[in-house]
Amino acid sequence: MTTPREILKRFNVRPSKKLSQSFLVDVNTIHKIAAAGHVTSEDVVVEIGAGIGVMTKDIARTARQVIAVEIDPGLIEILQDQLAEFPNVEIYSGDILKFDFALKSSQYKDKLKVIGNVPYNISSPLIFHLLSYRSVINNFTLMLQKEVVERLVSPPGNKHYGVPSVLLQMYADVQRLFDVSATCFYPVPKVASSIIGGVFREKPLVELMDEVFFSRLVKASFAQRRKMLTNNLKNAKFLEEMSDADIMSALHDAGIDGKRRGETLSLPEFGRLSNILKYRLTNPR
Template identity: 40%
Template sequence: MPEASFLDIRAKPPGPKELLARHGLRPRKSLGQHFLARYEVAERIVELSGVDKEATVVELGAGLGILTHALAQRVRRVIAYEIDPQLMAILEREAFLPSNVEVRRGDILKLDYLELSREVGQRLVLFGNLPYYLSSRLLFELYERHEAIALCVFMFQKEVVDRLLSPPGTKLYGILSVLTALLTEAKRLMNLSPAQFYPPPEVASAVIKLRFRDVDCPFDLFRLIKTAFSRRRKKLIRNLSLLKVEPGLLEVIFRELDIPLDIRAEALPPEKYLLLARRLESYKTIKELE
């Protein structure tokens, strides 16, 4: 538990069904709202995350405050973003969140994560029970800002977590699988049945922990990986020809890296993508110097 000097113990928040009914509201399908139903699950997620007690945590989507409250019992400070003004009003009226929580209105897809990192004075520690419809968009945004992020603990649709953890040669292996393996140490913390949420979603969920690595990413790494998977039935070298590199250069690099010329994108391990990007960058630099 956190030190008593900054711990502000408040009563546990009511369940989401009770809270919404109390204020005459329903979950908004347009925002993909499925709230954690049990406080004990939120406590378990925080415990399994191993988050540092001195950390400032940024929560993406405060919702009805169950995870927010559990985080606030563990860490020094919580900045919780919420886009729904009705939920923000509930959190303000009910006043069950401890004093080390600051709730801000904001769209998590429009946050400046680099600026937020500078504000808190550390690489970001992010938590969130995220709407399924924006999971991929958010991950791409965060991966492109990876230098500003230390840790993410997110609840996603289970299939999304399966995809993030998929190895080469499997059906789910794709762009996000490669980026996740290169940029993070990823671990599934738990699976969650629909019954753990209100209202229950139609699919199972999972919690994933992403601890970000210090990776020197070539400038074109993201474009290279997206191009590689742009046509899954084509050979990788055919897809990468869309990058408009010097004729014959791809064949040279493939041979240097011992990559078969007939390989497809889904069969190439993540580390080979990083080597490809670095080699392409080095050839580009050499050409510019000539």
């Protein structure tokens, strides 16, 4: 088997700083990530950041279909060369943040699995992009910056718990699978990496009256982390029609002490408060 380093050397690949490229070159880690995706012969897999196609091959040996997404046009020819033996691989040259998961799900008449090595500069936008397509995505296995994974899987009361934690965990069951040493990459990045695995729920953890409103509430609650929840909500634009007394009343009915900080609220508490506030706004007394 040709190693990742040999492929890079053969095609004279120079990592792009602009694209935050760092190639995963440790073969054992590549196999481990692919295995963590639990790909079956029935699966349609979207691979993010196919690079030079080493992990793509691993996935393609099992999957029904692989859509290998790569933003760097300079790597497409390499992918075509490396993946020529796999008729079940479609190479997609483009930005994953503009990728239409619903279109591919419809084309292959199945929900998708997502696996990939995500460029660290698009970690948060990508998570929100996946969330917007969660109805057509079954699960995901992603390599992200270790610090980002810590935030995404963090429980309430933890310093890493924040907006991404709440929004992702409301719609997905997530877990940190394992860490990846910086020495597994070329060039060696300055940050550590971790693998996160997640399964999108059929329904949110809490039934929500309005998901957009819920998202706004979560963001407002963390607007200033050190402030009490009451103060953050009083300053929220989308709640400006409510008086301070109305907000305090809603908190009371949700069983939440307004003196608490947003970082202490559980997902059920956020969901309950969102529904009460939404109801009060649409049904003023």
